[in-house]
Each structure stands twice: as C-alpha cells, then as structure tokens.
Amino acid sequence: MWYFMLNSGVHATITGVLMAFAIPFGNGDEKSTSYILQQFLHKPVVFIILPLFALANTAIVLSADMGETLTQPYSLGIALGLIAGKPVGIFLLSFLAVSIGICKLPDDMNWKSVVGAGFLGGIGFTMSIFIALLAFDDEAIINNAKFVILISSLIAGAIGFIFLKSILKNEIVEEQ
16 A cells, blocks of 8 residues: 555655554454554554654764764754753743643652653654754755754753653652
C-alpha cells in the first residue's frame, strides 16, 4: 500500500493514517488487534524507526567549521531557547494554569517533575527545524541551525533525563 501511494504522488504518511483506520480496534482490550499490534511495534518504532526518520529528515551536512557555528548569535538563541526557554516556559505556564484554577497538579506529581518535563520539552527538534526553515533563507545558516537544534535537543534531553532520574530516585528513597 505504501509503495503504491508513494508512486501515486500522494505523500506516504497519508498511507499510514489510512492504514491505521483499517486496523480493527474491537473493544480496545489486550486481545484486540490494534492493542497487539501496538505492543509488537512499540519498541522497534521508538528505538529504531522514529530516530532514523528524525535524523534522515534533518539532512544535516557536517563541515569543518562546526565549532564556529556554535558561537553565532542565532546558534546561541536556539540553544538558549531549547535548553533554558522550554523548561522555564513550561514551568511558568503550568504554574500559572494551576494558580488560576484552570487545572491542578496530579497528586503523584510535584513541581520538580514539571521542571524535568520542561527540559524534556527541549527535545522537540522537528518543529524547531521547521521554524528554522521558515526563518532563514541562507542554506548555510539553515544547515548550521539544524546542527545546533540537534545538539541542543540532545543536551536538553540529557539534562531532563538526569534531573528526573535524580528527583525520582530521591522520592523513592524518601518513601521507603
């Protein structure tokens, strides 16, 4: 199905959406076809297909002057936005929403967890690359921005992982 859709001129992702509609859902329990298929495909998709897809779509060309790229003003803005801006924005908006009563923090969650989740929000590099494509006209700047986005996303993800692992480990120790 994917092959024929690709050759028809319709984007292949439409095929995935249409195929998802064709998978029997049943009542959604653990014996349904959709549940079994989801469990079977989860690890290969999360650990192989999605990272390969994301990296293939970045199309980053590495050059010898990548060190200089990191010091450009747009590079510093991208890095600060993904590594610091995302956690600050996610935390502040969440705090504001809870403070004015739009929502409430789940009982098993604290504000440190929201900060950690905010760092994980810096991983979203596909939208950042899309915005870079809209913001810049120069191919060299676009390529450099993609590189900085990828590096910044990795840093934000690592900080979020380490931060959450640390606070969750401390909470487990405190409970015991």
